[in-house]
Amino acid sequence: GHRAVCFLTEKSRRAGDQQSEEGFQKPFRQPPFDTATSIIAHHDGTVRGLRTTLDRVLRFSQPPTAFLVADCRCVLTTMGILLEKGRRLGHDIALVSRDDDAFLKSVVPSVARYVFDPTLVARKLSHLVVQLAQGKLLSPRAVRIVPDFLRGDTFP
Numbered sequence: 001g002h003r004a005v006c007f008l009t010e011k012s013r014r015a016g017d018q019q020s021e022e023g024f025q026k027p028f029r030q031p032p033f034d035t036a037t038s039i040i041a042h043h044d045g046t047v048r049g050l051r052t053t054l055d056r057v058l059r060f061s062q063p064p065t066a067f068l069v070a071d072c073r074c075v076l077t078t079m080g081i082l083l084e085k086g087r088r089l090g091h092d093i094a095l096v097s098r099d100d101d102a103f104l105k106s107v108v109p110s111v112a113r114y115v116f117d118p119t120l121v122a123r124k125l126s127h128l129v130v131q132l133a134q135g136k137l138l139s140p141r142a143v144r145i146v147p148d149f150l151r152g153d154t155f156p
Contacts, residue, residue, distance in 0.1 A: 002066040002094065004037040006057055008050075008078060009070035011042040020070060020098060039064055043074070050077050058085065066094040072101040075111055079154070095154040100147075112155030114147035121145055 007024040009017060021040055028038040039060070043053040057064060067082075069075045075097045079089060087093045089109055097104065097113035104111050124145060131138055 002036060002064070004039060004060070004062045004064040005066040005068070006039040006041050006064035007068045007070065008041050008043065008053065008057075008074065010045045010074070017070065024068060037062060037064075045071075045074070047077055050074060051081055054078065054081050054085075065092070066096075068096050068098055070098045072097050072099040072104055072113070075104070075113075076107065079107075079111075089154045090156050093154075094156060100150075109153035112152035113150050115150050116145060116147045 005028075007021065009021065012018075024040065025038050027033045028036060039057060041053050041057045043049040067078065069078050075095070079095065082089060082093055082095070089095055095112065097111050100113050100115040104113060128138065
C-alpha cells in the first residue's frame, strides 16, 4: 500500500550495494508495483549527511512512507531523525534494515530486518573451500544465500 518507498544507502561503488540498488528497483518496473515510486537516496554515512538526505526526501511532493536502510548503523540514526520529525515508526513510516547486527535485538521499537542463517553461510563456504583443497576446479558461478525477513515493530 505504500505509494513511495525509499532505499537509503551510503554512496558506494561496492558491488553488493550496487546489486542492492538494482534489486530494490526491479519490482517497481512490474505490475502491480509500477504505480509506486522507488527512491534511492544516497548519503555520506555521517549523521549530518543522513539528516540532510532525509530532510530532502521528506520534502518531496509524495514523500516516502517506507524506508529500506542499507547499513544497520544508520538504522538508529534514521529512526531518531524520523522520530524527531514526529513520524511514528510502524504507523506513519515503515522501516526495514537490509542488514542485521546483534545490537538490533535490543532496539525498541524492534526493527524489521533481513537476517542470514550463519550456519547455512558457513556450510556453503566450507563446502567450496573443501572442493578447492581437494584440487577440484570450480566453475565461476554466483552462490546466493537468501536472507529471511524478520518482522519487527517498525514494519506494520
